[in-house]
Amino acid sequence: MGGREWAWLVLLSVIWGASFFFYRVMVAELPPMTIVFGRLAIAAVALHLFLAVTGNPLRLPLPVWRRFAVLGTVNNVLPFTLIAYSEIRISAGVAALLIGCVPVFSALAAHAFTRDEKMTANRIAGVIFGLAGVGILIGKDALQGLASSDFVGELVCLSAAMIYALAGIYSRTFSHLPPLKVATGQVTMGAAVILPFMLAVDRPWDLPVPSPPVWGSLLAIALMGTAFAYILFFRLIARIGAMNISLVTLLQPVSAAFLGWLFLQEGLGAKDIAGMAVIGLGLLLIDGRVLSRRG
Numbered sequence: 001m002g003g004r005e006w007a008w009l010v011l012l013s014v015i016w017g018a019s020f021f022f023y024r025v026m027v028a029e030l031p032p033m034t035i036v037f038g039r040l041a042i043a044a045v046a047l048h049l050f051l052a053v054t055g056n057p058l059r060l061p062l063p064v065w066r067r068f069a070v071l072g073t074v075n076n077v078l079p080f081t082l083i084a085y086s087e088i089r090i091s092a093g094v095a096a097l098l099i100g101c102v103p104v105f106s107a108l109a110a111h112a113f114t115r116d117e118k119m120t121a122n123r124i125a126g127v128i129f130g131l132a133g134v135g136i137l138i139g140k141d142a143l144q145g146l147a148s149s150d151f152v153g154e155l156v157c158l159s160a161a162m163i164y165a166l167a168g169i170y171s172r173t174f175s176h177l178p179p180l181k182v183a184t185g186q187v188t189m190g191a192a193v194i195l196p197f198m199l200a201v202d203r204p205w206d207l208p209v210p211s212p213p214v215w216g217s218l219l220a221i222a223l224m225g226t227a228f229a230y231i232l233f234f235r236l237i238a239r240i241g242a243m244n245i246s247l248v249t250l251l252q253p254v255s256a257a258f259l260g261w262l263f264l265q266e267g268l269g270a271k272d273i274a275g276m277a278v279i280g281l282g283l284l285l286i287d288g289r290v291l292s293r294r295g
Contacts, residue, residue: 008236012229013248017255019225020092020099022217023084024264029214030207032084033198040076040191042222043230047184050231058184064177065189071174071182072190075167081194082160089153091266093257097137097276098157100249103286104130104279105165113169122285129282134158137275179237183230250280 026035051057060068087095104127110117119127138154174182198204210218253276260266268276 005236005240008232009240009248010251012232012236013251014255015224015229015232016248017096017252017257018259019221020083020087020096020252020256021259021263022221022225023087023095024092024260024266025217026210026214026221027084027088029210030218031202032081032088033194034202034204034207035084035218036077036080037191037194037198038218039080039222039226040072040187040194042219043226044184044188044191046223046227047180047187047230050227051180051184056178056181058181058188060177060181060185065185067173068182068185069189069193071167071171072186072188073193074163074170075186076190077194079160079163079167082156082163086153086157086160089149090157091257091268092260092264093253093266093268094137094154094272095157096253096256097272097279098134098154099161099164100253100276100283101130101134101158101279102161102164102168103249103283104134105162106168107286109165109169114172126282126284126286129285130279131282133275133277133279133282135275136271136278140271179234180231183234187226187230249283 023035030038048058083095083099086098107117107119107123107127111119111123138151138158171182177185257266257268261268
């Protein structure tokens with residue numbers, strides 16, 4: 001990777017890391033499903049406009065839209081909602097660390113559900129280190145069980161990471177479509193799927209008018225953290241490949257923790273930093289760089 005590619009990678013990690021900060025701001029005034037619907041709906045409009053302006057509008061048969069509804073549910077609606085719910089209880093930095101475990105769960109899911117991505121020695125070692133890092137992060141809270149608000153939030157966030165891993169397996173069935181169209185289709189149908197639940201549960205017409213920071217966070221997470229991030233992600237993956245872009249998983253918790261510390265007075269304790277280090281080593285092992293360079 002050259003200097004430009006590294007700059008784009010760092011930018012993407014900052015954008016996605018900031019999403020955890022924006023969630024933390026919004027959950028103070030808005031319920032999770034309202035946040036997720038706003039994020040997906042605004043991003044869908046922006047992505048459709050981008051495709052239209054570039055002369056490549058999204059026109060697909062009805063059966064594909066049905067499959068997009070499934071993908072939008074498992075890759076957007078469920079994990080986004082769970083992350084928002086978790087951040088009522090845990091800091092943005094800890095949430096980002098736990099979501100950073102997606103490659104760990106992806107390695108397990110790929111071994112179980114695919115034929116071409118079975119466990120190797122480095123992946124097994126990476127999974128062990130990744131799970132050990134999770135244990136460090138939530139170990140003390142787990143001993144208190146559901147009586148601990150932090151443990152509930154951590155458990156919910158881990159559930160989102162597991163769902164992301166399963167969604168990654170299902171998303172392979174869309175490999176025949178341009179990636180940006182897949183992104184547009186899934187956020188569009190994700191917004192449609194969550195809309196009736198949001199209206200029934202959150203009753204947004206009864207909610208107080210959000211403050212300017214909340215409106216700003218919603219627009220930022222939708223336009224920057226979703227629409228622009230997808231455009232940047234797919235352009236970057238075409239230049240540097242899936243292996244290199246996986247480094248964003250290691251970088252985004254740093255920006256999330258920094259923004260939480262700077263604006264929300266959140267801090268990471270010693271166990272959080274230790275857990276991040278162990279998880280980071282696990283991700284590098286799964287990625288294969290450490291062992292391949294030693295060899």
